[in-house]
Amino acid sequence: MSKKYFDIHKPVFWPAIGLIVLFISVTLIVGDPMEEFFGVFKDWITDKTGWIFIITVNAFVIFCIYLAFSKYGSIRLGGKDAEPEFTTAAWFAMLFSAGMGIGLLFWGVAEPVFHYRSPPFGEGGTVQAAEKAMNYTFMHWGFHAWAIYALVALSLGFFAFNKGLPLTIRSVFYPILGDKIYGWIGDVIDVFAVLATLFGLATSLGLGVKQVGAGIAFLTDIENTVWLQVGLIAGITLIATLSVVAGVEKGVKVLSEWNIRIAATLLVFILIVGPTIFIFRSTIQNIGNYLSSIVEVATWTEAYRDKGWQGDWTVFYWAWWISWSPFVGMFIARVSKGRTVREFVTGVLLIPSFLTFFWLSAMGGSAIFLDLHSGTSVLSDNIIQDEATALFVFLNEFPFTTIGSIVGIILIASFFVTSSDSGSLVIDSITAGGKLDAPVAQRIFWANAEGAVAAVLLIGGGLTALQTATITTGLPFLFILLVMAYSLRKGLQQEYAQQEVLKQEKSRKDYESKLADVVWKNVQKRNQEKKSDPSDKTK
Amino acid sequence: MENKLDRIALLADLSSMDELLLKYIKKLDTQFEFKQLDIIHWLEVEDLPAGVREALAAEGRSLNDVLTEELMEQVEAQFGPNNANVNILIRTEKSITDLIKFIDSSGYDLMLLGKKGYYEGSGILSSKLVRLSKTPCLFVPEMARPSVAAILAPIDFSKFSEPVVKLSLKLSQQAEASLELLHVIKLSMQFFPYIKDTKDIKQELKRKAEERYRQLKKKLDKTPECTMIFGKDEHISKTIYDYAIGEGVDLIVIGRKGSHNDSDFLIGSVAERLIANDKSIPVLVVNQ
CATH class of the missing domain: 3.40.50.620 (HUPs)
Structure with a gap:
């Protein structure tokens, strides 16, 4: 057994720690102006560079589909003979839990209702607005989002498993930078990725527990105080710590599978108590609508009028997914060894998307349905008032509210745990120089660091400021992702060429008979020598 | 060295x-x-x-x-x-x-x-x-002359050219053999079907090649002279081979790939054809 408790890559670990402390201190000391500053910066990005996001993210979707159906589709992550480490079901569960689970719980009900009430076009609260609402929500949570993750994950997985490079963000630049990735440029890229991941996770955790607290307050008499929230962070961090200590196989995997089971339970619950037939019918109609209008919706840039809707929603989402992509992508890569490119793309792009569509139709779709048929706008008013309690307001419409709500709270908490522990594993990996399994003490350290950062920001303020800051990293990462796509294609091209060369089999029969020939001659020669010289002894 | x-x-x-x-x-x-x-x-x-x-x-x-x-x-x-x-x-x-x-x-x-x-x-x-x-x-090859007195290193000033020159220099010093660099300037006539007088273009291409040669020389001292010839209407490998035969070369050193570095293939066509077609001159393919 190794006695090493820490196995760090110093040029990444220490600068990352230093910058984290610096950022937090500055945010705490400066206070509100910081939030304003990042807010202005974010607005500038969504306002001025929104169109770059729109076109680029579309390109990612096309690129992923192209890879799956091209000749490179047969390339396997980890080489020809690699076998999947996890069963397909467990793999899906992990993809889902790490990438989106938590967001779907918060926005699954709230987002469609938001769009329904204040649609980008036309009048709110109408049937047209309802259809459009589902359409836009599907786009934000569908192929485009998953394509971003798929691209990052595939690049990382390919360069780590097929090219034997460390599993860190810097590795995807190998075809361009060569051995320079081991120098300072690589360190900078990795430190950047650590910051984006840690702040992304910590701020989500902080804002998330506020919402969990709101849920608890909605259901019980407990007040949603900061201390309740800090307590929740402690609890989530504790479970996450136990999970990272147990490792992917026993921790994240098991929790993810349970997430999916509980989520399925909630979904079935809604299906039974909710408008069952409507959910099935609308899922089909919504998917059709989404597919048929995908080009139009996905390339709409609000060019002829500017209400700022897109900056608040679509571009915000794209930046959000992109800023999370180093983390989610690395985690997906980590669990995807042994899948072919084709399997990977269908697995990451299509299946989670369709499951998401069903979920959104059941949650947000049903809420809109109830609102449309109630004749009043009480329900939708209550939902859009606070997206934290949206799920609970929605569940309140059905029988067995308490059961539904408790399942909801458990689900939110457990999705948080999986985001937190998979995030810790990723940061471990990066700060350990790309090793798959960092020492246990180090995993504990990062899991707790995340909780601590969240708690400090929660008490001291500045959660929103840093979350905004995280989203602004979406812009530089957008360009990094473009480079990634180029690198990946180049790498796959080379891998494919090598695979083709290796395929040519030399005629084994000819070789065998040649070999036999040589041996026969040798044996006969010996025999003759023996005959001519009987004193010669052979062993 | x-x-x-x-x-x-x-x-x-x-x-x-x-x-x-x-x-x-x-x-x-x-x-x-x-x-x-x-x-x-x-x-x-x-x-x-x-x-x-x-x-x-x-x-x-x-x-x-x-x-x-x-x-x-x-x-x-x-x-x-x-x-x-x-x-x-x-x-x-x-x-x-x-x-x-x-x-x-x-x-x-x-x-x-x-x-x-x-x-x-x-x-x-x-x-x-x-x-x-x-x-x-x-x-x-089967008919190879087993001595190295004259080495020819065809280069196109691409990524592989530097290692090619380095290795050829080592070889020539160790074997006390002569070393000549060769650059074939290829004028792709199909791109200029209406141009009758190609003299200017040729001059321009030659000037560019000489500039790149000077850059290479800056990087590697002891870089020997580089002969520049114009390619005929045939594959460059043929031009190189004929030149080598004419000069009595007994070793050709070449990079695995040329400037058309298309990753779909792991070996360039010039290196591949030189290996495949030549009957009497050993070919050393430099891989890095």
């Missing part, structure tokens, strides 16, 4: 090519004074015909022993007895990827490959090695 070419690998395939390669390297040795020669045979099969297996079992010898003995016999025929610097390695790697890993990690300066064995398909091993290995591959 910092270090000499010392360690040589020779890929033996048990065909008549082996003898040829041994003869060639033996002659070269008098010129280069190599320190170590490893004769590598990759044993790809584990299963032998039953008769052979029994015959071996009866004598209590392994296939490994037999092949080593056979190859040693050939070595002794060429080099005479007492060859402490010659090793026979019978490798049993499971895949060619593993074999290449072994070769590349052994730090050979050169590996000798026969162009063709006498059983069908043995050229495939060479073709895989030249594409996937990082060790420079020397292809020796």
Whole structure:
């Protein structure tokens, strides 16, 4: 057994720690102006560079589909003979839990209702607005989002498993930078990725527990105080710590599978108590609508009028997914060894998307349905008032509210745990120089660091400021992702060429008979020598 | 020059090519004074015909022993007895990827490959090695003159050109051979179907090539003169080969790929055709 408790890559670990402390201190000391500053910066990005996001993210979707159906589709992550480490079901569960689970719980009900009430076009609260609402929500949570993750994950997985490079963000630049990735440029890229991941996770955790607290307050008499929230962070961090200590196989995997089971339970619950037939019918109609209008919706840039809707929603989402992509992508890569490119793309792009569509139709779709048929706008008013309690307001419409709500709270908490522990594993990996399994003490350290950062920001303020800051990293990462796509294609091209060369089999029969020939001659020669010289002894 | 070419690998395939390669390297040795020669045979099969297996079992010898003995016999025929610097390695790697890993990690300066064995398909091993290995591959044709007096290094000022010049310089110094760089300027006439007078374009292309040559010279001192010729309406490999024959060259050093660095192929067409078509001049393919 190794006695090493820490196995760090110093040029990444220490600068990352230093910058984290610096950022937090500055945010705490400066206070509100910081939030304003990042807010202005974010607005500038969504306002001025929104169109770059729109076109680029579309390109990612096309690129992923192209890879799956091209000749490179047969390339396997980890080489020809690699076998999947996890069963397909467990793999899906992990993809889902790490990438989106938590967001779907918060926005699954709230987002469609938001769009329904204040649609980008036309009048709110109408049937047209309802259809459009589902359409836009599907786009934000569908192929485009998953394509971003798929691209990052595939690049990382390919360069780590097929090219034997460390599993860190810097590795995807190998075809361009060569051995320079081991120098300072690589360190900078990795430190950047650590910051984006840690702040992304910590701020989500902080804002998330506020919402969990709101849920608890909605259901019980407990007040949603900061201390309740800090307590929740402690609890989530504790479970996450136990999970990272147990490792992917026993921790994240098991929790993810349970997430999916509980989520399925909630979904079935809604299906039974909710408008069952409507959910099935609308899922089909919504998917059709989404597919048929995908080009139009996905390339709409609000060019002829500017209400700022897109900056608040679509571009915000794209930046959000992109800023999370180093983390989610690395985690997906980590669990995807042994899948072919084709399997990977269908697995990451299509299946989670369709499951998401069903979920959104059941949650947000049903809420809109109830609102449309109630004749009043009480329900939708209550939902859009606070997206934290949206799920609970929605569940309140059905029988067995308490059961539904408790399942909801458990689900939110457990999705948080999986985001937190998979995030810790990723940061471990990066700060350990790309090793798959960092020492246990180090995993504990990062899991707790995340909780601590969240708690400090929660008490001291500045959660929103840093979350905004995280989203602004979406812009530089957008360009990094473009480079990634180029690198990946180049790498796959080379891998494919090598695979083709290796395929040519030399005629084994000819070789065998040649070999036999040589041996026969040798044996006969010996025999003759023996005959001519009987004193010669052979062993 | 910092270090000499010392360690040589020779890929033996048990065909008549082996003898040829041994003869060639033996002659070269008098010129280069190599320190170590490893004769590598990759044993790809584990299963032998039953008769052979029994015959071996009866004598209590392994296939490994037999092949080593056979190859040693050939070595002794060429080099005479007492060859402490010659090793026979019978490798049993499971895949060619593993074999290449072994070769590349052994730090050979050169590996000798026969162009063709006498059983069908043995050229495939060479073709895989030249594409996937990082060790420079020397292809020796049947009619090769076993001495190195004049080296020709065709370059196109691409990524591979620098290592090509470096290795050729080493070779020429160690063997006290002449070294000439050659750059073929190719005018693709199909792009200019309506231009009658190509003189200006030719001048311009030549000027550009000379500029790139100066840049290369800045990076590597001792870079020898570079001859510039205009390509005819044929593949560049043919132009190079004809030039080499005309100049009485006995070794061509070339980069694995040229400036058209398309990753879909692991070897450029010039290197590939030079190896495939030439009958009498050894070709050294530089892989890094």
